[in-house]
Structure formats: structure tokens, C-alpha cells
Amino acid sequence: MRSFSFFHAVGLCALWCIAVLIYVGRAFVMYDIAVTGLNETRAKAALSGLRTFLQSEMDKGSDLIQLGGIRDRLLLFVRQDSDVESVLVFDNRTGKILFGSQSLQTGTPVPEKWRQKCDGQGTFFLEDNQDGPFFEGKKEKRIIGTPIYNAFNEKTGCVVAEYRSDTLTTVRNRMAETSFATTLKLLLIGLACLLSVIASVRFREKFPLKKKEKAVAVSLLLLAFLSLIPMTLGNMKSVFESDMKPVISGKAKIILSLLREPTEKAVAAGVPLADINGAESFFEQIRKNNPEILFVLLTDKSGRVLHEAGSAAEAFFADKLTGKVSLREGYFSAAEPVRLNEDTVGWIQIGVNERFVRENRF
Amino acid sequence: MKGSSVKIVFDILFVLCLLFVRSASADVPKRIYLALWDGCEEACRGFKDYLQAERANVILIERNAGKDPDRIAGFVEEIKASSPDLLVTWGTYLTLKTVGTEKEALQARFSVGVPTVFMVVSQPVESGLVSALVSQGRNMTGVPNLVPVSEQLQAARQFLPFKRLALIYNPAEVNATVAAAQVKKYAALMDFEVIDKPLLTRGEDQADSNAVANAVAEAAQKKADLIYLGPDAFMNVQRDILTETATSFGIPVFSAAEGAVRNGGALFAYVNRYYTVGRFAGVKALKILRNKVPAYDIPIETPQRGVYVVNMTAATQLKTYPPLSFVQATDFVNIPDNQ
Numbered sequence: 001m002r003s004f005s006f007f008h009a010v011g012l013c014a015l016w017c018i019a020v021l022i023y024v025g026r027a028f029v030m031y032d033i034a035v036t037g038l039n040e041t042r043a044k045a046a047l048s049g050l051r052t053f054l055q056s057e058m059d060k061g062s063d064l065i066q067l068g069g070i071r072d073r074l075l076l077f078v079r080q081d082s083d084v085e086s087v088l089v090f091d092n093r094t095g096k097i098l099f100g101s102q103s104l105q106t107g108t109p110v111p112e113k114w115r116q117k118c119d120g121q122g123t124f125f126l127e128d129n130q131d132g133p134f135f136e137g138k139k140e141k142r143i144i145g146t147p148i149y150n151a152f153n154e155k156t157g158c159v160v161a162e163y164r165s166d167t168l169t170t171v172r173n174r175m176a177e178t179s180f181a182t183t184l185k186l187l188l189i190g191l192a193c194l195l196s197v198i199a200s201v202r203f204r205e206k207f208p209l210k211k212k213e214k215a216v217a218v219s220l221l222l223l224a225f226l227s228l229i230p231m232t233l234g235n236m237k238s239v240f241e242s243d244m245k246p247v248i249s250g251k252a253k254i255i256l257s258l259l260r261e262p263t264e265k266a267v268a269a270g271v272p273l274a275d276i277n278g279a280e281s282f283f284e285q286i287r288k289n290n291p292e293i294l295f296v297l298l299t300d301k302s303g304r305v306l307h308e309a310g311s312a313a314e315a316f317f318a319d320k321l322t323g324k325v326s327l328r329e330g331y332f333s334a335a336e337p338v339r340l341n342e343d344t345v346g347w348i349q350i351g352v353n354e355r356f357v358r359e360n361r362f
Numbered sequence: 363m364k365g366s367s368v369k370i371v372f373d374i375l376f377v378l379c380l381l382f383v384r385s386a387s388a389d390v391p392k393r394i395y396l397a398l399w400d401g402c403e404e405a406c407r408g409f410k411d412y413l414q415a416e417r418a419n420v421i422l423i424e425r426n427a428g429k430d431p432d433r434i435a436g437f438v439e440e441i442k443a444s445s446p447d448l449l450v451t452w453g454t455y456l457t458l459k460t461v462g463t464e465k466e467a468l469q470a471r472f473s474v475g476v477p478t479v480f481m482v483v484s485q486p487v488e489s490g491l492v493s494a495l496v497s498q499g500r501n502m503t504g505v506p507n508l509v510p511v512s513e514q515l516q517a518a519r520q521f522l523p524f525k526r527l528a529l530i531y532n533p534a535e536v537n538a539t540v541a542a543a544q545v546k547k548y549a550a551l552m553d554f555e556v557i558d559k560p561l562l563t564r565g566e567d568q569a570d571s572n573a574v575a576n577a578v579a580e581a582a583q584k585k586a587d588l589i590y591l592g593p594d595a596f597m598n599v600q601r602d603i604l605t606e607t608a609t610s611f612g613i614p615v616f617s618a619a620e621g622a623v624r625n626g627g628a629l630f631a632y633v634n635r636y637y638t639v640g641r642f643a644g645v646k647a648l649k650i651l652r653n654k655v656p657a658y659d660i661p662i663e664t665p666q667r668g669v670y671v672v673n674m675t676a677a678t679q680l681k682t683y684p685p686l687s688f689v690q691a692t693d694f695v696n697i698p699d700n701q
Contacts, residue, residue, distance in 0.1 A: 056691045059669050061404060061637035063411055093415065151638045151665035152645060262689040269694035270674045271683045278685030285687070 009194060016190035020183055024236070028179040031240045032172060034357040035247050039168050041290065042081070042251035043144045043161065044124055049258045050077055050159055051146050054089065058150055064157045065091065070099040077101070077161070080257050081250060085141060085162040089148070092118060092157050110160070118147050118158035128165075140165045167246055174243040182236040186229065193225045241354045245332070248292070248352055252334040255290060259283070259348045263298065263338050273298065273338065273346045274306045283309035291360075294331065294351040301344050315351045330355045391419045392651045395446040395476070397437050397460055398426045399453040405481050405507075406452060408640025409647070418648055427456060434459040441476060448647055449478045454489050457504075463490035464500060477650050477657040480504035481643040482636060484593050486662055488540040495662040503650075503660040505642045508593060508618060509632055509668045511544040515552060517632035517668065518616045521684055524588040526555045528581035528613070530574065530604065532596035533560040541592035541618065557584045561596075574600045575607045582611035591617040591628055601626045605676070614680050620671045624695050629676045630684070632668045639665065669693055 050073070057067050070089065078084045078101045088100035090110045097105045117125035127143040145160035200218040259282075266276055276298070283296035287310055295310030305312075315331040318324070327333050335349040353359070394413075398406055402424065413420055423446060427433045438460055441449055451457040457480045462469060483491060483506055492498040509517070518524070529545055531538040542558070549556045559577040562570050574597070581589060589608050591597055597604065598621070605627030608615050614629040615622070622628035642665050649655045670692040672684050684692050 052690055055667070056669075059635065059638065059667055059691065060693055061408075061635040063415060063641070065415070066411075150641070151634070151667040152642045153666050154645065262686055265694075266683070266686060266689045269672075269689075269692075270678055270698050275681060275683055276686055277683045278687055282686040 009198060012194060013190070016194075017187060020186040020190070023233070024179050024183050024186070027233075027236065027240070028175060031175055031237075031244065031357055035168065035171055035175070035244055038244070038247045038251050038292070040126075040144075042247075042254050043163055044146075045251075045258060045290070046077065046081060046084075046254045047124070047144060047146045047159060047161060049254075049261065050074075050087070051148055053261075054148050054157075054159065055150075058148075058156075064089070064148060064150075065098055067099075071101070071103070074099055074101040080253060081163075083164045083167050083250065085164055087159065087161040089157055089159050090114070090118075092147070092155050098157065114143070114145065114158070114160060118145060118160075119155065123147075140169065167250070171243050171247055175240055178236060178239045178243065182232060185232045189225050189228050189232065193222055196221045196225065237355075237358050241330070241358070244354070248332055248354060249334065251290075251292075252332065252350055252352055255286060255293065255350055256334060256336040256348055259286065259296065259298075259350070260336050260338060263346075263348060264340070267338060267340050267345060273300060276307065279307035280309050283307065292352050292356040294353045295349075297347075297349040297351075298338075299347045299349065301346055303347070306346070310351070312351060315353075327351075389419070391421045392447040393421045393423060393444070394448045394450055394647065394651075395437075395441055395444070396422050396424045396450045397434075397441075397452065397456055398424065399456045400429050401426050404636035405640035405643070408637035408642075409450065409481065409644045410640075411637075412641040412644025413647070416644070416648055418651070420651065431455070431459065446476055448650055449476045450643065450647060451478060451480045452482055454483045454485075454491075457483050457491060458489060461491075461500075461502065464493055464498075465490065467500060476501075478502040478504070479643050479647050479650070479657070481639050482507045484508040485537060485540060488536065492662060498658060498662070501657045503646050503657045504662050505639045505646065506662065506664050507634055507636065507639050509634055509664060511541060511618075512548055513668065514616075514618060514632055515545065515548055517670070518588065518590075518630075519552065519554075521630060521632075521670065521688065522588055522614060522616075522682060524554060526557055526584065526586045526588075528557040528559060528578075528584075528586035528589045529592070530559045530561065530577045530581065530589060530597065531592055531594050535594055535596060538592055538594035538597065541594070545590060545592070557581050557586050574603045578604060578607040578611065578613070582608075582613060586613055589613055589615045591615050591622055593618050598622065601628065609676065609679050612680060614676070614682050623671045623673045623676075626673075627676050628673060629680060629682060630670060630672045632670055634665050634668050667691075671695060674698060 053073060054064070054067065058064060074087050077087050086101045088097050088105050090097045092115065095109045095115045097108050097110060100106050117127065123146060125145050142163045142165045143160060144163060145158050147155045148157045148159060150156045196218060200214065263276065267273060279298055286296060287293045293310065294315055295308065295312040297305050297312055298307040299305050315328055315333065316325050317328055319326065330353065332352040332354050333349060335347050337344040338346040338348060396406070410422070425437050434456060451460050461467065461478055478501065480486070480502065481504060483489065483504060485508065486492050486504060486506055487494060492500055492502060527545065529542050531542050533539055546556050559581055561573040561577060578589065589604070591601065591604065601622045605615050609627060615627070617623055617628040617631040620631045620633045623631045646660050649660055650657055670684060670688055672692050672694050673696045674694050675696040675698055677683050678698055
């Protein structure tokens with residue numbers, strides 16, 4: 001300790017700064033990837049659902065242009081996701097819009113590069129853009145499209161959705177602020193530790209303590225400061241998870257609609273909710289494609305569970321005194337009614353583990 | 363010098379003439395002779411819609427036999443006389459009567475000498491129209507309407523995981539025996555047991571209708587999970603006896619054609635829609651006319667995606683419903699009134 005010099009202090013400071021920046025930076029990147037992934041899979045899941053609907057309708061015996069009731073379906077698509085600005089379906093041959101959530105778009109040609117991208121390889125195409133005929137205003141927008149195939153595997157058209165990217169930008173900005181604040185806190189903790197060590201060396205004569213007592217006092221002080229580190233890091237992750245909530249709930253809403261649509265179609269055709277065939281495997285497939293989803297439940301209107309995938313028990317706890325069942329911290333749950341002729345016949349509920357990044361990546 | 367100038371002028375005029383002739387020939391509409399059995403139904407509509415969507419420069423010479431076999435000979439004479447650019451035929455019977463089987467193709471009455479696209483021919487190989495679906499020698503291609511048996515069985519299994527499949531068919535019918543043989547071929551591969559119930563024949567091609575109910579009862583005794591109703595004219599007439607008896611034993615019926623589901627008591631079918639078949643025939647027609655691909659180089663194939671047709675009245679009686687993952691691609695028919 002006697003050889004502890006100014007250079008040692010500077011060196012330690014630099015090392016601590018580097019360690020903090022690496023850890024916080026890595027955490028930010030992990031959560032940012034998760035947020036971007038959630039946002040992208042939400043859009044892709046919604047577009048896949050719309051594409052499946054259009055293809056199924058075509059398979060029943062009509063051309064894309066002849067399909068009826070598509071505008072209502074497109075309007076529903078826009079209503080389901082607050083980030084969707086508009087959605088349209090264009091003909092691959094002519095490049096003209098056949099159906100659009102904005103009626104004025106119908107008949108307008110789409111940009112040539114959309115046609116080229118639709119004709120290209122891959123199931124989805126993405127494009128970030130800020131201007132052009134379909135980008136009014138100054139908001140940042142993102143285009144996601146997917147080709148529509150007919151029953152003989154010919155690309156007949158493309159469904160394209162315009163997404164606002166400001167929600168994602170807001171979440172990212174909040175996460176950046178959280179990262180900055182956490183970095184500052186950790187640097188201050190490091191500085192406090194360093195200062196306590198320096199103080200114990202520099203002013204050892206002024207403290208009338210024995211050598212052993214002094215060591216214990218310094219150790220306790222260091223321990224107090226160091227114990228703040230995991231607390232600060234845990235708090236950072238919790239704030240990140242809280243920042244992610246709008247994205248998680250947005251995706252949950254899309255997944256719920258993907259589950260509700262076939263369920264309502266089956267019920268409308270006369271399948272009793274309790275007798276729905278293959279519900280568990282269908283739900284399990286959705287969970288497999290969206291690993292943040294902890295459970296999917298299909299209940300009757302009184303809340304009795306009829307079909308279940310995943311572990312709902314993990315997300316809930318019952319109060320020992322009152323018996324009231326509540327959601328545990330770190331889990332998000334959303335539900336939508338299953339309707340038949342405007343009557344609610346059941347509920348679809350999904351649970352999302354908000355800590356999936358923490359549990360899977362750290 | 364003067365002579366060479368004249369030659370140059372003539373050369374230029376010659377080249378311009380060639381270009382004019384070439385562009386004029388490209389603009390000449392192609393003539394398609396469309397031979398129909400019973401008017402322009404869904405497949406014909408799909409075919410026409412596809413040509414229209416593709417803005418094909420064609421003249422359609424549409425002829426309708428009106429289910430009268432005697433008119434077909436007249437079609438053949440007209441085709442030979444007018445030499446259209448393409449012949450499109452509808453249905454197995456009309457196609458065979460127009461262009462003959464592969465063995466008959468060299469006979470004078472069938473040599474129409476025109477590339478042909480057929481549609482709604484259930485079994486082109488088994489009916490003798492062509493020797494194979496790909497790499498066959500006739501100047502012909504087309505779109506069968508029946509989903510291949512292997513795909514039908516896979517679709518049936520995804521709907522209802524069966525272990526024992528009962529085959530009840532008229533052994534006097536070629537289509538029915540061919541389908542039965544194919545089902546038996548796939549049984550080992552797909553690991554299911556076939557309960558083979560060819561019906562007793564009365565005379566040359568008539569099976570005993572009473573035998574249908576007995577065959578179903580025997581299949582039930584052998585614990586059949588599903589009954590396969592193939593392309594079988596006799597069974598199609600007897601399908602109500604078949605489905606009613608099967609339902610009374612709690613056995614679902616899977617049909618190769620949607621008629622038995624839509625208008626009968628069969629539980630489900632996995633089919634190609636005629637409209638889609640017609641559109642696909644349009645794709646093949648334009649490959650021949652626009653891209654100059656020889657018809658024999660274009661594979662004979664069905665559309666790649668079929669549709670489940672589910673009879674909800676039968677489903678409710680049997681308490682057997684389609685899996686949720688198929689619901690979006692399912693056409694529900696005969697939905698009970700209380701829904």
C-alpha cells in the first residue's frame with residue numbers, strides 16, 4: 001500500500017472506465033438487438049398472417065385482383081398496430097396498387113424498386129426511407145413487404161406495410177439515456193472506492209486506529225461501495241425492460257390477433273371452443289417462433305382454461321391470505337376476446353417474459 | 363457507282379420489309395381452340411381470366427360439346443381444318459376423344475397436329491393420354507385436377523392421424539383400382555394398414571349397392587380409423603349409403619373429390635379448385651404461345667397448394683374437427699344452422 005502512487009490511481013481509473021463502458025455497452029447492444037428483433041418479428045408475423053389470409057382466399061378460387069373484402073382486412077391490419085401508417089397490396093405484373101388502407105392509393109403505381117425487391121429472393125424485403133411518393137411528412141418510416149404466391153407458386157403480388165420507426169427510436173433513446181446514467185453511477189462508485197483507498201493510505205497518521213482495525217474499516221467501506229455495483233446493474237436491466245414495454249405489448253397484440261383469427265373462424269364454423277383440434281400444437285408453434293412468449297391460454301368466457309401451451313403457473317402467484325392470483329414482476333400478460341356474432345365466447349391470453357434478454361443473454 | 367447506290371437502297375428496303383414482316387407476325391393474335399365438355403365453368407373461367415390478366419394477344423375459338431359425345435368428332439374436323447396455334451381441352455373424356463390415347467395418337471382421326479393443353483383430366487397417365495407426367499413424347503401438357511394420392515394421404519394424416527385406412531371401391535372401374543393400388547403402395551411408406559374392401563361385382567361393371575353398407579360394417583369391425591373414397595363413379599352414386607353407414611359407426615370419410623363433401627356426407631377432402639387448375643393451364647398455354655416452349659417440355663403437374671374442404675355437419679356428428687393450424691386454409695361447408 002505504501003507504494004500506491006498517482007500513476008496507480010490513474011491506471012485503476014482507466015481500467016475501471018474501460019470495464020464499465022464494455023459492460024454497459026454490451027448490455028445496451030443486447031437489449032437493442034432484442035428490441036429491434038421484437039419490432040421486426042412483430043412486423044413479419046403480422047405480414048405473414050395477412051399473406052396467409054390472401055393466399056388462402058386465392059386458393060379458394062380467385063385471382064388476387066378479384067378478392068373481395070380486402071380493404072376491411074387491411075384497415076384491421078392498420079388498427080391492430082399503432083406503428084403501421086398504411087398497408088397496400090400491389091399487382092406484380094402491372095406494379096399498380098390493387099388494394100390499400102388509404103383508398104386514394106388504389107391504382108397508383110408503386111416505386112419500381114419495390115417491384116424489383118418483391119421479385120427478388122427471400123420471404124421479406126425491408127427498406128428504410130424518408131421520402132418518396134408514399135412518405136408524407138418528416139417522420140422516419142420503414143417499408144416491409146412480402147410476396148404473395150398463387151397456388152402454382154407464381155408471385156402474383158406483394159403486400160407492403162409502412163411502419164413508423166419513431167417508437168423504436170424513442171425506446172432506443174431511452175435505453176441510451178439509461179446506459180449513460182448507469183455508466184456515470186458506476187464511474188462514481190469506482191471513484192468512491194478509489195478515494196477511500198487513497199484516503200486510508202494518505203491520511204493513515206490522522207486516524208488513531210490500530211493497523212488491523214484500519215484494514216477492517218477500509219474493507220467495510222469498500223464492500224459498501226462495491227455492493228452498489230450489482231444493484232446498479234440490476235437496476236439498469238430493469239429500466240431497459242421497462243423501456244422495452246411498448247415494443248413487447250405491441251408484439252403481444254399482433255400475436256394475439258394471429259391466434260384469435262383462426263380460433264374465431266373455427267368457432268364461426270361450428271367448432272366448440274373446448275373441442276378445437278390441435279390448439280396446443282398450434283400455440284406451441286407460435287411459442288417456438290417467438291421465444292419471449294411464456295404461455296398461451298385459451299379459456300372459456302368464465303376464464304376456465306380449455307387449451308394451454310407453455311407454463312402459465314410460472315408467471316402467476318396466489319396471495320396466501322386472500323387467494324387472489326396476480327402476475328409476478330417481470331411478466332407481461334395480454335388477452336383478447338374470442339367473439340362469435342358480437343358475443344364473447346372465450347379469451348385468448350398470452351404471457352411474455354419481460355426478462356427474456358436477461359435470462360438468455362447474461 | 364449509280365448501280366451500287368440502287369443496291370444499297372434495295373438492301374435497306376429489304377431489311378425494313380423483313381423487320382415489318384417480323385413485327386407484324388409478332389402482333390398477329392394467336393388462335394386458341396377451347397374445347398369444353400359442359401360450358402365455361404370454373405376451370406374455363408380461370409383459364410380465360412389468366413389470359414386476360416396477362417394481356418395475352420389471343421383469339422379464343424370456344425366450342426361447347428354440351429355433354430354430347432357426338433359433337434366431339436366435329437371439333438376434331440374443325441381443328442384439323444383451321445389449324446389453331448393451340449388446342450385446350452376440358453375433362454378426360456373430351457380430351458381422349460379429341461386427341462386420343464398415346465397409342466392411338468398416330469391414327470388419322472386423332473392427329474390434330476396442334477400443341478395441346480388439357481385441364482381437369484384426373485389421371486392422365488392411367489387413362490393412357492400420356493406415358494408419363496414429365497419427359498413424355500406427345501406435343502401436349504396439362505393440369506390434372508386430382509391432387510396426387512401421396513399428397514392426399516399426407517393431407518388426410520395431418521387432419522386425422524389414422525393407423526387403419528379402409529378402401530371401399532368398385533374393382534370394375536379403372537380410376538378406382540388405380541387409386542386403390544396407389545394407396546396400397548404408400549401404406550408401407552407412411553406406416554398405416556390398408557383394409558382392402560373391393561366390392562363384389564354384378565355383371566361387367568356394376569357393383570352391388572348393398573355391398574357398400576356391408577363393406578363399411580366390415581371395415582368398422584376391423585377398427586378402421588378412416589375410409590378413403592377415391593375417384594370412383596359407382597361409389598360416387600352410392601356415397602350417401604357409404605357416408606351414412608360410416609357415420610353410424612363413427613368412421614370419418616375422406617374423399618378425393620369435393621363433391622362428396624359439399625353435396626354428401628364425407629367429412630373432408632383435399633382438392634385443387636377448378637378455377638386454379640384453369641389458371642395454371644393458362645400459364646402453360648402462354649409458355650407455349652409466348653415463350654415458344656414445346657408442349658412436351660412443359661411438365662404435366664397439379665397446383666402446388668390444395669384446399670381442405672370440411673363438411674361441418676359431418677364434423678359435428680363425428681366430433682372430429684380440423685386442426686387449428688389448417689383453419690385459415692380451410693373451406694367450411696354445410697355449417698349447421700345453429701351457428
